[in-house]
Amino acid sequence: MKKLLILTLLLLETGVAFSQIKTENYLKKLSEQHQFVKMDSLNNKIRTKDYYFYKALFANVCNKPDLSNLYLDSLNKSQITKEFRYYKLKNDNYIKLFDYANAFKTSGILTSTFSEKFTKEERDDELNTRRIWEVLKLQKPQIIDSFSNLSVATKKDKAGLITTNVLANTIDTDFVFDTGAGISCITESLAKKLGFIILPDNNIEVMSFTGVKNKVLMGIAPVLNIGDIKIHNAVFLVYPDSAFTFANGKYVINGIIGFPIIKELGTVTIEENSLTFSKNKTIQSNDKNLFIDELRAIVMLNFKGKTLPFNFDSGAKTSSFNKSFYELFKTYLDKNSTLISAKTASAGGQEITSELLELKDQQILLGKNQINVPKLQVDKSDYGVYGKVNYGNIGQDIIGQFKKVTISFDHNYLKLEN
Template sequence: MKNLFAILFCLISVFSNAQKTRPFDEDKFYSELSSLSQKKDFFEVKELLIANKSRMDKEVYFYYWSLVENAFSNFKESNEAIEDFLEGAGSMNNDSLFKEILMVKQLNLVNLFEYKNAYQTNQYIIENFKHVCTAEELDDLSNTGRIWKALENSNKQLINRSVDVKVQLSRDNAKLANVPVTVSGITKNFVFDTGANFSVIQRSVALEMGCEIIPIQFDVSAITGAKVKSDLAVIKELLIGDPGGSGQVVKCENVVFLVFDDTDLTFSEVNYSIQGIIGFPVIRNLEEIHITKEDQLVIPKTPEVYTKSNMILVGFVPVVQVIQDQDTLQFSFDTGAAETSLNSSYYYKYKKRVEKKGKKQTLKSGGAGGMVEYQGYLLPKVTLSVGLSTVTLQDVQLRKDHVGEVDSDFDGNLGQDFIKQFNEMIISFKYSTIHFK
């Protein structure tokens, strides 16, 4: 949505009454909304919309409100706002704006596990708005469209639990949290990773568990910047927990997995292999999770109500508000990352401080597709706060430049070194909040 500012001003010019006067600076207000949206600061956008709804042109309001509802995981409500927008803006001649809003609709449908409707929306965008799509957008639409097409007859993902469920996590050789997962009576340890856009499984493990593989060979972008080929599997029933021990399990139905070749999830340099990953679509659907310092995962039957939000979604990525000094930063949130890291946007915000205090060096990071080296800094000390919880981290890695799929919109990624400073972490996906005890 890089051209959102120009697009929204076009929208305003179409719908505003030229004779109408407002008791506030309209141009300044809409400029601020656009700027905040581009920065993904939907906390502030939400406050501005609530405070100024009666002053706004309703189509502009519905446009921004759909973005807010999407960010706060209210996907059905976001699509309702999109329909209200399209009803009023149907005759407007601005294909770029329609493309942007339909992209959000497609994302909402995917998050609602309505794959057939997502595919139809995907194709509608390609057929009607190809002329206002970038080459990158068209490539992404074509690639993801293959996924939604392959899943169009799949049932929605469902999560079932009758009691509060407690699961003991384990740590693998990379010190990542693993959860026991049972499919067809076979139990494996999968990484429990909020930073994974999808759940992932090794091809050999999928075959061992009797999964039916859908051979579509679509492209997945790796951290190296390379494309990794993947197929799909839909697991009809998957148990998270220990069915043979405590018997406390969460039953997950119709879970979509990306199927990677074993070599793409094996890191021979460090003698490490990932059998599978429980990714964000499953974790978000749990509604609320607690992870203790003793690596116990607690999944309440009934989520607690929280009134204050400090977490949003950007696409499939959970993003948390982080305070440094008195600055509000945005960090992606990744339980599958051992260490907190900083991105290029952080470098440019604090360039003088980083170059003065940091140690310049070549750094490494790994993911599907292998390892990548990049230039960056090692900062001896970084103090970060989430809510009322503050941690000072030592020797934090900072990427100086954009690397692979790391999103430069975020200032960093919050990892286990922050999380493990506390006795308990609580994440409410239902109420978009995270806090530490």
């Protein structure tokens, strides 16, 4: 009888252990697929040994890097603190906190202690990014003076992109407002006029959306104003003037307000001729559908019954769908699409012609809201610069259909209204 009881207990313990391992594997899979809501729900329901790590991960993608670090610190000296994913998350929190010295330090750990976790291309990219943090490591963090609710005027440039006025060194000019820019950008000549501090060359290369590499410098804007919002120590990629000149000089971009600034502006409302920024705004309950993966916004959209992550890029004129999208919906796309040639270009990149699949008059869902996509274009040969896990890039052709677009980095939602 005693032996039977022991055997029963052993079987129960084995079953519990197996269930824990299965749950941990599923949590890891959900995190890798950017299914963050499902991940957090399961993590709260079944508290595995990695519970606080996944709480830290969810806080990170919800734009709460301070809270994420508190969860990571609570792990103390557990096994997970010796793992790649721990340092990867720590590194990303430091980047989001503008703690460049610790971003540089943790990037060094990733590329040395965990070098086997990277492909050669990924390691080269991480080493290149580390050179950014190296040149910034003695710089002060970005700070935005406190505000509650402010609006600024906007207009569309020749490419149909949203621009707004910025002021620095008593000079004002128009910059593109671009959620898809991982770091703000400026031309070298304008950076000097605006009194930016140009840091020493550290052999940094930046990949444009079209896949073209450009060598850049790093610049610091001591004080930059967007309307009445005052930003201190904003970091900019400083490009050669030629990189921001298109169509033989017919279209020129002066600079770009990028994601590290935008994510600190709380709830951003885009209307026809204005941008409104609100901090600590009390809101009605909205489902979380907007997250921050490293330095880019991810929006969850539904196509043909599948809820998937897409890069959210207000600086892209047209939306695009990639090889991951094609692989998932191959049968439908092969049957209903036509082959076209299309040209793409981005800041810092030359124009490139691609062969794309095109579908007319498609619908995608944001929650329960239907969005019409008159021309859905898919590149079936390229995952794009954002990798396999994202399914495409959402731009102005979709965003611009709506009179009011609300992007909340405080409360993690995108809302589209007419």
